[in-house]
Amino acid sequence: MSHHSKANTLSVLLSLIFTFMILTILILLIGKDPVEVYSLIYNDVFTSGYGIGQTLFKATPLIFIACGLAICFHASLFNIGAEGQLNAGSFVIALTAVQIESLPLILKLLICACAGFAAAGLVGLIPAVTKVKKGVSEVISTIMMNFVVLAVINYRMVDFFAVKSTLRTVSIGDDSLLGKASDLFPFFEGSSLNVSFIAALVVAALVYILIYKTTFGYKLRAVGFNETASRYIGVKVNKMILTSFFVGAGITALVGINYIFGYKGYYELGFSNNIGFTAIAVSLLAKNNPVGIIFSSILFAALDYGGLAVNQLIPKEVMLVVQGLIILSILSSDSIVQSYFKKRGLI
Amino acid sequence: MSKVEFKNISKRFGSFLANDDISFGISGNTVHCIVGENGAGKSTLMNILFGLMKPDSGEIIIADKPVVFSSPHEAITAKIGMVHQHFMLIDDFTVLENVILGDEPVKGLSLDLKAAKEKVDALIFQYKLDINSSEKVTDLSISMQQKVEILKLLYRDSEILIFDEPTAVLSPVEVSSFFKMITSFKESGKTVIVITHKLNEVREIADKVSVLRKGRLVYEADNVSGNIDINELSKAIIGGAELIKIRPKSNSNSMKKPLLRLVDVSLVRGKRKMLDGLSLELFNGEILGIAGVEGNGQSELADIVCGIEREFTGTVELPDERASIVPDDRLKKGMIKEFSIGENLVLKKDGNSLHRMSTLRKASEEVIAEYEVRAPGPDIKTGSLSGGNQQKVVIAREIASGRSVMIFSHPTRGVDINAEMFIHSEIVKERNKGKAILLISSDMEELLSLSDRLSVIYKGKIERTFDSNELYAESQMPEQQDHRKEMLINEIGKLMTGVSN
Ligand SMILES: Nc1ncnc2c1ncn2[C@@H]1O[C@H](COP(=O)(O)OP(=O)(O)OP(=O)(O)O)[C@@H](O)[C@H]1O
Numbered sequence: 001m002s003h004h005s006k007a008n009t010l011s012v013l014l015s016l017i018f019t020f021m022i023l024t025i026l027i028l029l030i031g032k033d034p035v036e037v038y039s040l041i042y043n044d045v046f047t048s049g050y051g052i053g054q055t056l057f058k059a060t061p062l063i064f065i066a067c068g069l070a071i072c073f074h075a076s077l078f079n080i081g082a083e084g085q086l087n088a089g090s091f092v093i094a095l096t097a098v099q100i101e102s103l104p105l106i107l108k109l110l111i112c113a114c115a116g117f118a119a120a121g122l123v124g125l126i127p128a129v130t131k132v133k134k135g136v137s138e139v140i141s142t143i144m145m146n147f148v149v150l151a152v153i154n155y156r157m158v159d160f161f162a163v164k165s166t167l168r169t170v171s172i173g174d175d176s177l178l179g180k181a182s183d184l185f186p187f188f189e190g191s192s193l194n195v196s197f198i199a200a201l202v203v204a205a206l207v208y209i210l211i212y213k214t215t216f217g218y219k220l221r222a223v224g225f226n227e228t229a230s231r232y233i234g235v236k237v238n239k240m241i242l243t244s245f246f247v248g249a250g251i252t253a254l255v256g257i258n259y260i261f262g263y264k265g266y267y268e269l270g271f272s273n274n275i276g277f278t279a280i281a282v283s284l285l286a287k288n289n290p291v292g293i294i295f296s297s298i299l300f301a302a303l304d305y306g307g308l309a310v311n312q313l314i315p316k317e318v319m320l321v322v323q324g325l326i327i328l329s330i331l332s333s334d335s336i337v338q339s340y341f342k343k344r345g346l347i
Numbered sequence: 348m349s350k351v352e353f354k355n356i357s358k359r360f361g362s363f364l365a366n367d368d369i370s371f372g373i374s375g376n377t378v379h380c381i382v383g384e385n386g387a388g389k390s391t392l393m394n395i396l397f398g399l400m401k402p403d404s405g406e407i408i409i410a411d412k413p414v415v416f417s418s419p420h421e422a423i424t425a426k427i428g429m430v431h432q433h434f435m436l437i438d439d440f441t442v443l444e445n446v447i448l449g450d451e452p453v454k455g456l457s458l459d460l461k462a463a464k465e466k467v468d469a470l471i472f473q474y475k476l477d478i479n480s481s482e483k484v485t486d487l488s489i490s491m492q493q494k495v496e497i498l499k500l501l502y503r504d505s506e507i508l509i510f511d512e513p514t515a516v517l518s519p520v521e522v523s524s525f526f527k528m529i530t531s532f533k534e535s536g537k538t539v540i541v542i543t544h545k546l547n548e549v550r551e552i553a554d555k556v557s558v559l560r561k562g563r564l565v566y567e568a569d570n571v572s573g574n575i576d577i578n579e580l581s582k583a584i585i586g587g588a589e590l591i592k593i594r595p596k597s598n599s600n601s602m603k604k605p606l607l608r609l610v611d612v613s614l615v616r617g618k619r620k621m622l623d624g625l626s627l628e629l630f631n632g633e634i635l636g637i638a639g640v641e642g643n644g645q646s647e648l649a650d651i652v653c654g655i656e657r658e659f660t661g662t663v664e665l666p667d668e669r670a671s672i673v674p675d676d677r678l679k680k681g682m683i684k685e686f687s688i689g690e691n692l693v694l695k696k697d698g699n700s701l702h703r704m705s706t707l708r709k710a711s712e713e714v715i716a717e718y719e720v721r722a723p724g725p726d727i728k729t730g731s732l733s734g735g736n737q738q739k740v741v742i743a744r745e746i747a748s749g750r751s752v753m754i755f756s757h758p759t760r761g762v763d764i765n766a767e768m769f770i771h772s773e774i775v776k777e778r779n780k781g782k783a784i785l786l787i788s789s790d791m792e793e794l795l796s797l798s799d800r801l802s803v804i805y806k807g808k809i810e811r812t813f814d815s816n817e818l819y820a821e822s823q824m825p826e827q828q829d830h831r832k833e834m835l836i837n838e839i840g841k842l843m844t845g846v847s848n
């Protein structure tokens with residue numbers, strides 16, 4: 001292991017330990033027994049097939065979105081617009097699926113994924129264009145795009161697509177649904193875990209290769225490290241900004257496959273529940289490394305599901321506090337570990 | 348008695364020995380020069396003295412007391428100050444704010460700016476720094492910024508002043524005023540340590556010089572009123588190695604065609620007109636030197652030709668999409684310092700393909716071998732290479748990219764003699780292959796020994812172009828040539844400063 005990855009692993013471990021300590025103190029302050037809470041979480045999340053299944057199911061969209069965001073983050077593009085991008089993508093997936101209902105499932109999936117990818121990608125492309133052309137900060141424009149996209153979907157839904165007196169689209173039909181894990185492994189009985197989880201792992205592997213092994217990835221990271229030098233070396237920086245936004249945003253649409261084809265069978269307003277923002281933290285925790293993202297997604301999903309499990313003892317919002325703490329502590333432990341390694345000339 | 352004493356200092360990076368059992372003393376109240384090839388370990392040794400790195404073994408003794416610094420802050424408290432080759436200033440702050448940053452005088456709860464300004468202005472006056480403490484750093488030239496760095500040290504009453512290649516970024520006039528400053532520091536009782544590659548500077552300012560080679564102290568000499576033996580010194584620096592001799596000029600009068608043509612190009616940045624109707628032509632197989640005082644449009648010219656700056660008026664004709672460039676600031680513009688050599692080379696590739704560790708490593712190894720880069724291994728991040736070796740990597744990459752027009756902007760800044768010769772011969776090799784080369788430099792020797800034609804730029808315009816028979820006369824006697832060269836430099840100097848009109 002290189003010193004760099006040693007430093008990274010060390011700082012992640014430190015911050016997890018720190019978070020764990022604070023969480024313990026919090027539980028004590030609430031007046032509950034930490035041992036009881038932790039054993040409840042452990043039993044619920046890690047020992048039952050249902051718990052593990054639900055955790056992986058909840059991790060699936062996080063992996064998709066965080067991998068998309070990681071592409072942008074590696075180019076130092078702070079894309080805060082995943083929420084809008086993934087909603088646009090999922091909405092289009094639901095609408096497309098209904099239009100091509102008679103096609104075989106595999107073809108339908110492919111077409112829907114492409115359509116969703118394009119829709120989310122285009123939403124991501126808008127802030128990229130304003131950045132390249134006019135120097136508008138992508139932080140602001142991506143946040144604003146979230147509102148715009150959700151407002152547009154709202155309006156189209158209510159007027160055209162929604163099933164009467166609901167906030168969802170018509171169902172894509174039961175025979176379109178993806179196989180559940182429990183069909184093959186009864187162990188997962190009752191959980192919604194489905195094939196999309198495997199797809200998420202494949203996407204993570206592909207994004208890993210894209211970022212770390214391809215010409216595109218090297219240029220992407222070069223822009224992130226030093227935009228000026230990249231220009232002098234001859235990297236087409238503007239093109240990189242546009243493509244990384246398009247591809248990164250496009251990938252977030254794949255959560256729609258998990259939700260619509262793997263779970264509900266329709267698009268529903270508000271389904272994303274701010275997961276586009278959670279994914280930012282997931283990606284940061286993993287240092288924007290897609291392999292790390294798999295683990296941090298599972299961790300965040302476990303916290304999320306664990307929050308439900310312990311809701312009877314402590315408010316599940318405590319788990320939100322934990323997610324926040326992880327981010328804060330990773331940022332600080334990062335600089336501590338980095339300077340420790342630097343002083344010793346190790347990195 | 349020594350003011351500073353290094354005792355058996357060793358420092359490893361991985362398996363690479365950057366400082367190898369170095370011991371020597373620096374007497375108080377002197378100017379001590381440290382010279383040596385790129386990668387010899389000079390900066391490393393100074394970084395250790397300044398508390399930026401810890402030695403693996405050995406100790407530092409200051410005024411007879413062993414000290415251990417674990418941060419620059421502790422070194423500063425011990426009255427040691429260092430000006431790095433790359434300045435560390437905040438552009439949007441004024442001179443005063445930059446100077447007091449980290450050591451602000453307070454009155455009650457608020458900043459006592461008035462007292463600080465008085466102290467800073469007194470220092471400016473005492474050492475004749477000729478700088479306005481309320482000006483913003485963005486508006487300052489490089490040499491002025493250097494003075495701000497120096498003020499930072501003086502403000503903290505540093506007694507030991509370390510300069511890492513201070514003259515690399517200065518023009519000849521600025522160098523001599525810098526030397527006056529150094530002398531006045533010495534006269535006021537301070538100890539000055541200067542890292543440099545220029546041996547005539549050593550002769551001019553040093554009381555004593557230490558030579559490092561491959562991490563070891565190999566030679567020391569005193570310099571009493573300029574009597575130091577420069578030949579001995581350069582032999583010590585390069586060891587047994589032969590200096591590569593500069594090749595003769597190309598005289599192929601084969602069909603020349605212009606590869607680069609600029610017509611009436613103007614460029615405004617902010618409120619300033621940086622280029623003002625500049626026109627020039629550059630032919631295949633020639634080196635066109637651009638002489639000028641820094642800030643007269645050279646970097647803008649380079650930016651336009653390499654396609655980074657597009658907001659200009661006038662026409663630019665180029666055979667390729669852009670020219671390749673070896674930029675003036677290798678850290679900020681020349682490379683991705685988080686990447687290895689091989690990874691930096693990937694950035695030149697078109698299209699998209701997969702890159703394996705082993706092929707990248709091989710690419711690094713090739714550059715290391717072909718360009719004699721001193722590096723501990725093929726995986727090292729380019730940011731950890733020494734300055735001169737970084738420059739070789741940038742040059743290797745740009746040459747490999749195979750564009751027909753190349754810009755070299757201050758290509759040998761902060762580069763040792765051996766590497767300088769090497770880089771010069773690479774430039775000439777490219778010229779002889781038929782490339783068109785634009786050489787921007789403030790080093791007159793470099794310009795005169797490489798240029799086939801030489802243009803002088805002043806206020807964004809080409810003042811005059813000397814063609815090759817004005818620059819070189821074949822059949823003259825050596826002393827006539829020297830005389831001629833002196834006249835030429837005189838003439839160019841006048842054009843550069845706008846005195847001639
Ligand atoms: N942080 C680091 N990690 C690994 N190697 C390093 C590091 N810093 C320096 N080195 C290596 O140590 C050697 C000495 O470097 P140093 O910067 O001291 O050279 P230098 O004498 O200042 O050269 P130059 O004149 O080019 O600035 C170089 O080969 C460099 O690659």
Ligand SMILES: [Mg+2]
Nearest residue numbers: 389390733734
């Ligand atoms: Mg150095």
